[in-house]
Amino acid sequence: MAGSGIPTVDLSPFFSSNGDQGDKEKKLAMDAIYQSCSEHGFFRIVNHGVPLDLMNRALQLSKTFFEYPDDEKLKCSPVSAAPLPAGYTRHPQNSPDRNEYLLLFPPNSRFNIYPQNPPEFREVLEEIFSHLTRTGMLVESILNECLGLPPNFLREYNQDRSWDFMAALRYFPATKVENNGISEHEDGNLITFVFQDEVGGLEVLKNGEWIPVTPVEDTIVVNVGDVIQVLSNKKFKSATHRVVRSEERSRFSYAYFYNLQGDKWVEPLSQFTKEIGEPPKYRGFQHKEYQQLRMRNKTHPPSRPEDVINISHYEIST
Numbered sequence: 001m002a003g004s005g006i007p008t009v010d011l012s013p014f015f016s017s018n019g020d021q022g023d024k025e026k027k028l029a030m031d032a033i034y035q036s037c038s039e040h041g042f043f044r045i046v047n048h049g050v051p052l053d054l055m056n057r058a059l060q061l062s063k064t065f066f067e068y069p070d071d072e073k074l075k076c077s078p079v080s081a082a083p084l085p086a087g088y089t090r091h092p093q094n095s096p097d098r099n100e101y102l103l104l105f106p107p108n109s110r111f112n113i114y115p116q117n118p119p120e121f122r123e124v125l126e127e128i129f130s131h132l133t134r135t136g137m138l139v140e141s142i143l144n145e146c147l148g149l150p151p152n153f154l155r156e157y158n159q160d161r162s163w164d165f166m167a168a169l170r171y172f173p174a175t176k177v178e179n180n181g182i183s184e185h186e187d188g189n190l191i192t193f194v195f196q197d198e199v200g201g202l203e204v205l206k207n208g209e210w211i212p213v214t215p216v217e218d219t220i221v222v223n224v225g226d227v228i229q230v231l232s233n234k235k236f237k238s239a240t241h242r243v244v245r246s247e248e249r250s251r252f253s254y255a256y257f258y259n260l261q262g263d264k265w266v267e268p269l270s271q272f273t274k275e276i277g278e279p280p281k282y283r284g285f286q287h288k289e290y291q292q293l294r295m296r297n298k299t300h301p302p303s304r305p306e307d308v309i310n311i312s313h314y315e316i317s318t
């Protein structure tokens with residue numbers, strides 16, 4: 001799409017069976033996804049199944065919530081940091097990231113701490129979570145096919161939906177001296193969806209250049225995460241991205257993480273190694289071990305950025 005720097009993929013053919021024409025449209029969509037996943041792991045989706053008015057309401061309500069005084073927000077402080085700190089968190093003072101967020105697991109998860117106010121917030125959060133999960137399953141099945149894996153391979157590998165999580169985020173306005181919202185990173189899960197208000201600031205690294213992912217109404221930004229990169233032995237790339245804060249105003253966004261059950265073992269699949277005579281680029285690991293190392297980055301930010309744990313921790317050097 002002109003000006004947006006990253007491809008926009010129409011998912012409507014996957015919601016209806018429309019004979020040969022539909023198959024052609026699906027193929028076009030899959031070709032675009034294949035290409036962007038092979039290059040940088042980032043694309044947008046439209047006709048994704050999540051209602052626009054629900055996305056707008058979710059953004060509006062999170063804005064109301066984050067503008068409450070601290071004592072209201074702190075009522076939903078996490079009771080535990082495991083498996084992740086569900087509830088409201090602001091980054092520690094020494095963190096380079098200047099944002100606050102509300103983290104939730106799937107509706108009715110025993111870990112969830114829901115805000116009491118605004119009163120309709122919980123219902124909207126739960127509703128949008130369920131929609132994003134359905135879209136996550138669809139995108140997972142498309143990636144499965146793009147990777148040439150046996151039908152339903154990823155779905156069977158990743159059946160447990162209780163580890164998916166979502167963050168409503170608020171980025172504070174930049175100051176004259178610093179504007180980092182979230183430092184450059186890759187996501188540790190399978191697939192992430194982001195939708196954002198009109199402020200902008202999300203950027204993706206493409207051919208060594210930071211490309212702004214400008215807000216486009218009714219689209220969702222998709223980025224491939226580390227689990228897909230490892231399983232595919234780097235055939236598909238985990239997108240490198242960051243958020244830069246705007247000087248004038250706060251930015252509000254949602255990030256939904258289609259994730260993997262913590263006990264699952266992650267390693268390059270034989271289809272991308274043994275079967276094609278390629279050496280594995282990663283050693284295997286248990287997903288929760290990696291998730292915990294990443295969470296430690298956030299709660300106890302290392303003083304040197306090079307000490308932040310990312311997927312290269314498991315890379316096999318050649």
Ligand SMILES: O=C(O)CCC(=O)C(=O)O
Nearest residue numbers: 169182194202243253255
């Ligand atoms: O807020 C955004 O646009 C992106 C958030 C993000 O990258 C993350 O939470 O991992």
Ligand SMILES: [Fe+2]
Nearest residue numbers: 185186187241
């Ligand atoms: Fe991210």
